[in-house]
Amino acid sequence: MLKRVNEPVERKLEGIRIADANFPAPFASGLEYATPARGTWNIVHTGMLIPEAHEIFVCAASCLRGVVLTAAEMHAEDRFSTVEIKEHNLLDGDMEELVIEGVSDIIEKLPKRPPAVLVYTSCVHHFAGCDLGMIYRELRERFPDIDFTDCYMNPIMRKSGLTPDQLMRSRLYMLLKEREKKDNAVAIIGNDLPTRESSELMEFLKSNGLKVHEITSCKTYEEYQEMAESSYYISYNAAAVAGGNMLEERLGGKHIYVPFSFDYDEIDAGFEKLVGTLGAEMPDYSEKRKACDVALKETYALIGKTPISIDYTYCPRPLGLARMLLNAGFAVEKVYVDSISGEEKADFLYLQEHYPELLFYPTLHAGMRFMAKKNLSGYLAIGQKAAYFDNTNHFVNVVEGGGMLGYDAVLNTLKLMREAYLEEKDMRGLIQIKGMGCEGCV
């Protein structure tokens, strides 16, 4: 049905050799492009992790459009409402009143009173100098039976202080109320996707008789509140660290950050910190290391020099993954990444020195609009954006680390690579689903 009516002129964008790339921003900022790959979660998906909570967004129509349809696509319309800011509100100076009366109106109309309401304000409130403190005080006074928390859809602040992603992951736990701590209870925090049961983290926690709370498994608001009994908060997503620290300060438990990594020594170091804090003995992971080495060899024997591309949506350490694979002989040719996290500096420097020909491509750069291959390629892609740009149905369809951690992440990544090599997927269909893995997302 669709026909291109204006054939674009050839507008190829060259990748940058890692040897020539700057840290942490290999590409100059400019106009930004959005790929059709949609699998990463947004603030609507993440907020819905709080069971029974109701989300209310107070924004202009253009901002509401994306979030309201996110909720509709995840069949959560009944947990989602909006207050629309119109032009006259900018002039009338009634922004506080609009939020208070709008949120109140919605709550009164809900068929059932929610235990918690997440109120999302936007860039406009920030620029109007809106008194958010007064708004929440008033709402809490009007509805003492509801727990309110402040959430934000203010992407204009993404370069100032905490990013919207960090903020959202901190807000997720702001509703937890202090309760008696249990020494044997821990909470894994900051993830959209549940931690895999096969991870060493889960194996360790459960084999040591610890009760594990994770928001992804909470079915009721009360179950969510039980997370507050935890004496330890474990995060492994860097974007969750700020939230973990806030939780530590507010509720008094201990926050432990165990970084996601593909480096065996870093995996062990993170774990040592964890078990040390918990007062347990460090397990012996030498067999896991061997298993990873065997899996790398077996995977290489299957995949060989098939060209590989990786993008940053797959996991928090795309450069660490490239390093591991390159060291094992794989033909990693490209990494799609717009900026490099501080945690990846060592991997960046290592790759610069040992694999200077590795290519970096951005995902946001305007020229990337024309970079998706027109015909299917022979690439094995790790991540949705890499799959899109390299136009391959042989790809690992995981976002945000997929609940993997430690040696389990190494083993599972290799397993998924083997599967992707052997079997094709419907790349076009799969990558366009928003919020991969969220309940209800289709």
Next chain:
Amino acid sequence: MKQTARIISTYSADTFGVCSALFELGGMVVMHDASGCNSTYTTHDEPRWYDMDSMVYISGLSEMEAIMGDDEKLISDIAEAAESLQPRFIAIAGTPIPTMTGFDFTAVAELVEERTGIPTFGFPTTGMNTYVYGASMAFEGIARRFIKRNVEKTVHLSVNILGLTPLDFSVNGADASIVKFLEEEGFEVISKWAMGSTLEELSEAGRASVNLVVSATGLGAAKALKEMFGTPYVVGTPIGKAYQKELKEALIDAAEKGETEVKVSNLPSCEIAVIGEGITSLSLAQAIELEYGRGVKVLCATECEKGFLREKDVITPDEEDVIEALKGIRMVIADPLYRPICPADAKFIPLPAENFSGRIYRNEIPNLIAGFED
């Protein structure tokens, strides 16, 4: 309270209307916004995104750039991209923060044009109107800038179709069906604004003897063409045989006499309600009244100029307005995302529309031009 929606969706916004209108014309559209608008538009409002390499971008406005009034960053980013991408034109569309900071769209467009040598528009959308407002503004801008002035009108009946975007017509062949209808009725279709026509084809629009405005997004261009060439326009979407006949006669009348009216059916009863964009909904209402003799009330949820709707029709921008207007209605024809607020005892006929539910029901959007009777 007005401005709240407990459960229903939000119509596509003016910023996205600009993008949708200009999508196929070889230009570069820049939404001047922090983040999010580009993803929203390309995910929910643009079914052509995967298959057509149109240049739609976001400026990535930051807090400091907004506070410091750093327009130079935007201008140089656009100039740099334009240099390598060579678009036919550039369009800058606004969002809430530029609106708040008093961003001067006209001045920045002039500066960009001066620097790049590429025709540049500054569309002062705010993100706080519906797509109708933005798309209409964009089509008008194209009309005033690109239509050739010194052209001869055709001696035979000819027409431009104004107001064609997937937001109202999806990508289910409805645009082609409108062309087919007009050609079968003896009209030469000069241009289609803007699905399936190039910028060159649009530039020939002054040759047409009459314009057909198939959605309110086409009104800006229709008025511009009337002003520039005296071309009359007829407003209506060709749905159903009976209403198509009325439209055809109105088009011929308009072409010959310069009149712009189409005969309106207006049964006194209101047992059925159609919710949606004004002109497509009114046309559907007309088709039902003419073919089935049942009174239909239109609930227009987008901008609609005075004079198009009948007395019994209502403007319903908010959820509360819709609920009130549906009291006593026995049948509702609307996007499925309206269903939760429809009267429980009313029959609900789903009529999905990209402008409201985005891509969710895309495969179920009917081509009413070809298949109204179905």
